[in-house]
Amino acid sequence: MAAINRQVFINCPLDHDYYPLLEAVAFAVCVCGYTPRFPSERVESGLNRLSKIVGLIDECDFSLHDISRTELNSNQLPRFNMPFELGLALGRKYSISDGGAAGLLILDREPFRYHESFSDISGCDPLAHYDSPQIAMHRVWKWLVSHDDAHPVNRDRLVQGIPVKLQSWLEMFQADMLEVRGRFEGELDDLPLSGLVFSIRVWLEANTEALS
């Protein structure tokens, strides 16, 4: 079997309210040694949004789908994007003979909520994050570690220590970024997702360099 490419397609809402969950998920993906990928990461006018999404799903061996935000908007219409992109990823998975993506994780706000509106995914074991960044982070961590035979240093130590460490690392990262933002005097107030991922990676590097 070919080596996994350690890229994770992130299919989740991109609104302000969801940002704490998004930041936590992106952080966990990076700490696990993977790269989060988002449809908005590249400015490319030559491709429409759907082409970018399909291209990303194809490029990434892993995909993560949060279907917790499908509520009705002010026009009484649900948000179709996340379930639609999940459908694209599942379609790819089932249409490729070797099973397509190496790993696919579905997150929702509450357990079994999908039974009422999205029963086709019964059996796919969506996991609940209860709108908690900490729980979402742990779900992502356990998911990636469970797929990763090549994972870090001392797997037992990581798995046992992580519930506490992930949260404290994220808090450290957030505190450091608050300080960084302050030094940029407003320049970073609207940090794009590509900037968030870049910052997490640099922060991880900085923590290794500073201790060397």
Add this chain to the structure above:
Amino acid sequence: MSGTGVATRKAEEDDRDIFVESIRLIPPLPYSPTRIPAEKLRNTIIQVVRERQAKVREASLNGSDQ
């Protein structure tokens, strides 16, 4: 170094081991962090991390002296 200082150092080294592995495994970013001054951001993050870690070490050493 006192017990507190040793424990802090050990925890830092554990974290570093994990971060080193993470960085080694993460594939290169397939895109650039658009719209932000990347080099300036990188340098500032590294500076802030170093300052924080220096403070933590100093506090753990001071605490252990008491």
